[in-house]
Structures are given as C-alpha cells and as structure tokens.
Amino acid sequence: QVQLVESGGGLVQAGGSLRLSCAASGLTISNYDMGWFRQAPGKEREFVGVIVWSGGTTYYSDSVKGRFTISKDNAKNTVYLQMNSLKPEDTAVYYCAADGYRLGSSLTYNYAYWGQGTQVTVSS
Numbered sequence: 001q002v003q004l005v006e007s008g009g010g011l012v013q014a015g016g017s018l019r020l021s022c023a024a025s026g027l028t029i030s031n032y033d034m035g036w037f038r039q040a041p042g043k044e045r046e047f048v049g050v051i052v053w054s055g056g057t058t059y060y061s062d063s064v065k066g067r068f069t070i071s072k073d074n075a076k077n078t079v080y081l082q083m084n085s086l087k088p089e090d091t092a093v094y095y096c097a098a099d100g101y102r103l104g105s106s107l108t109y110n111y112a113y114w115g116q117g118t119q120v121t122v123s124s
Helices: none
Strands: 003-007 010-013 018-025 033-039 046-051 058-060 068-073 078-083 092-099 118-123
Touching (some): 018 033, 033 068
Parallel strands (some): 010 118
Antiparallel strands (some): 003 018
C-alpha cells in the first residue's frame, strides 16, 4: 500500500521559512517523479514544483521560482520542499505526489499517488 505523508507545515510570518517533508512508503521515490502541489481555499490545486526520478533536475512554477527548493534523500525515501521568503499568498494546503510516468509533469492527472496534505499559513 502506497503512502505519502507530508509534515512540517505550520504558521509562519511573511519573509520566514519552512521545510516540508514527504515520507514515502510502498514505493521507491527514485523510480518516480515527485511533485509538490498546493491548494488555497476556493482555488484549484496548483503545481509548485517537481524533482525528476533521477534527481538531477527540478522544475518550479513561476510563482515560487527562486524561493522554493525541492530535494530528496533516496536513502530515507523522503522528499523535501524548502520554502524561503514566504508570502501570504503562499498560504495553502501543500501536497506531495508521485508520478510513475516520469514526465516532469505539472499536471495533477499524471500523478497517481497523493499525500493527505499539510497546512501552511503565512501571516502578513
């Protein structure tokens, strides 16, 4: 049974930092592209970034580029999202997801497995 469990969310002031973790079980992250998405209240789920299965390449949405960094530790089967210079508009539930098609995709429907999400709230 595949499980993706996010942690590390919380309340932070604008300009602050958080690091989210996504611990995987039931799959090996080195075989999957691992994406991060977020969903704010009343909005659709949106792509944040992805680290491709080989680990050498990452892609980010324009809204987070230069502020967020995705990394992973294959030995721990865990993916991370380092978020710096946080803004109130970054407030959302953050989800990690696994894509077995390995397309470096920003599209939610390419991702077969999803975590339950972790809340990030950025106060102004």
